[in-house]
Amino acid sequence: MRLLFIGDIVGKPGRDIVCGSIKGLVIKYQLDLVIANAENAAGGSGLTPAIYRELIRAGVDGITLGDHVYRRKEIYSVLENESNIVKPANLPPESVGRNWAILTAPNGERAAIACILGRLFMKPVDDPWKAADRVLAELPEDVRVRLVDFHAEATSDMQLMGRYLDGRVSAVLGTHTHVPTADECVFPGGTAFQCDVGMTGPFESIIGRRIDRIMETTLTGRPTEFDVATGDVRLCGTIVSVDSQTGRATAVERICVTEADLPNLQVPASLA
Ligand SMILES: [Fe+2]
Ligand SMILES: [Fe+2]
Secondary structure (H helix, E strand, O other): OEEEEEOOEOHHHHHHHHHHHHHHHHHHOOOOEEEEEOOOOOOOOOOOHHHHHHHHHHOOOEEEOOOOOOOOHHHHHHHHHOOOEEOEOOOOOOOOOEOOEEEEOOOOOEEEEEEEEOOOOOOOOOOHHHHHHHHHHHOOOOOOEEEEEEEOOOHHHHHHHHHHOEOOEOEEEEEOOOOOOOOOEEOOOOOEEEOOOOOEEEEEOEOOEOHHHHHHHHHHOOOOOOOEOOEEEEEEEEEEEEOOOOOOEEEEEEEEEEHHHHHHHOOOOOOO
């Protein structure tokens, strides 16, 4: 089974490159499922029902979120009613949304997804390690393909979660910093790992926002609007090949799609 996990989709530029490339990527890389972190998809923070539907229509099969999960409260209804979107699993038990989801590929094979927040340099949340244990205890035993999005700030935290879950899930892939790391590998127990998959959005920016605005606020203390930037839009993603019988990852590949790649990823209407 081949899964593409797309890193934090930031605003309209991020959505546009996802929508413009995803069907082509599915064909080019022979993907069974596409999962995306959409915590920044609405104007750079949060997710709305309309944008959820836009991403699903474009070909995203499952969605993970992060610390901005509830930034747009319109998303509550989607989190309550849809079966292919997860909130972070270490928020309070009363929080809206599901802690894991099962996705079914066109060939009938299934995969579980979950996301968990880190605690280092982030707002206080429940213990991520215990949350991971809880999710794994709840997952159906026969769903061997399991992907965890660890949404964390510190690479040490990310490596620790990768090692903690090695041999228990197919992949631990990081999000949240918006900067892709070059450390993708398969750990000895069969878990694919990467500290951070990177952002899907404008790289001519400070992690997706206009450089001049962040600079002004930082240098002068004056508040500004941190609008989403527009230049050098890239899709950062990581493809994991998994033995669906055992759940062990067999390969991991980092991809980066730029705007210049889009013409080569167009799919004839007959195949779309
Ligand atoms: Fe993010
Ligand atoms: Fe985040």
